[in-house]
Amino acid sequence: MCPKNASYYGNRAATLMMLGRFREALGDAQQSVRLDDSFVRGHLREGKCHLSLGNAMAACRSFQRALELDHKNAQAQQEFKNANAVMEYEKIAETDFEKRDFRKVVFCMDRALEFAPACHRFKILKAECLAMLGRYPEAQSVASDILRMDSTNADALYVRGLCLYYEDCIEKAVQFFVQALRMAPDHEKACIACRNAKALKAKKEDGNKAFKEGNYKLAYELYTEALGIDPNNIKTNAKLYCNRGTVNSKLRKLDDAIEDCTNAVKLDDTYIKAYLRRAQWWDCSSPRLSL
The missing domain is CATH 1.25.40.10 (Tetratricopeptide repeat domain)
Structure with missing residues (x-):
């Protein structure tokens, strides 16, 4: 592979994106625009990777750069709108979570995940709200999918524990909370849940x-x-x-x-x-x- 050819990195990024390997694709897309800052498709792919991973603000910056280079680019215009929509869904979800309107949060996360399918943060928030709504099998399924990809994900371990806790399987729940705290000792929600479960x-x-x-x-x-x-x-x-x-x-x-x-x-x-x-x-x- 030619290490100085931006299009080669861009093409590999596109292939990795099709395989759903957005984090790896992001690295290649970023390298492509480092080599050639005028490479519009590189900026588009960088933005798409950021968006797929749930970083809508970074995605907006990439799409803005693409539009600076080609202000009529229809894909950049649409993706910029998508990234802004995701930021709006995040904002609404944060407010509704504080209001304990968990159904609304699930709705917002479902919409956001249409544009950010690889975002673990959105999936975890959705799973936590499903647990709070008593929809334990759905919440367990989301958390388990994440743990299959990343067995050390403290948030997913916490949600698994939360489902068990609310289903009155307290001993098993404590095991998951303890495991989450091993992965992230400052995980406040797991700490509170573990303390409540034991008490x-x-x-x-x-x-x-x-x-x-x-x-x-x-x-x-x-x-x-x-x-x-x-x-x-x-x-x-x-x-x-x-x-x-x-x-x-x-x-x-x-x-x-x-x-x-x-x-x-x-x-x-x-x-x-x-x-x-x-x-x-x-x-x-x-x-x-x-x-």
Whole structure:
């Protein structure tokens, strides 16, 4: 290969792009424009690689340079619009994530990924929001795809753990959070999730122990404390409400027991045990007719 020929690097970049190897292609595209700054196709390919990897601002700079060299270039004009659209989707998604409008974030990331199919950051944000929406299989699938390409991706490990955590598989979840923290010790979300998971598991186990020992007042307090750890963990909290309902029944507080089971099924409408216990306590609390 001729090391000083810009078009050779440009052609190899184009081939790598067709293979989906955008990071490698970016290196070749950048080398092509270093060798020849007037190489329009080189700037276009550089911008396309940046955009595919999710760096829309850098993509805009590349497309602007291409337009400076050829202001009528239709591809550069369209790609510049695409890059700006991605930046807008990012901005909207950031705002909506703070508002906890996770469906809107998923929508924005889907649109952005149409232009940035190799952007792990967009995929991870989408997966995290899918997990927050309870769409665990979809979130797991996205995270697993990333981990197949990069087994050390701390964000993907965090999302895998988050799905398990919200599905009440707390021990397995902790393993993923710990692994994420090994890869990125300052990963704030993994740190918080790991701490919550460990605290939730410990409080629930302490509550179960107190219940088995007949210390119902302590069990009630422990289950109540556990319910305050993470309101987002729907499945675990549903079980905690049901457990606390059982404690209330032992304390002869049937109305409170019924209310706890009602809260359990509000969180998880597939939770059969909570329905059965509520029906049982309704039956016990209903006045009997004298015949």
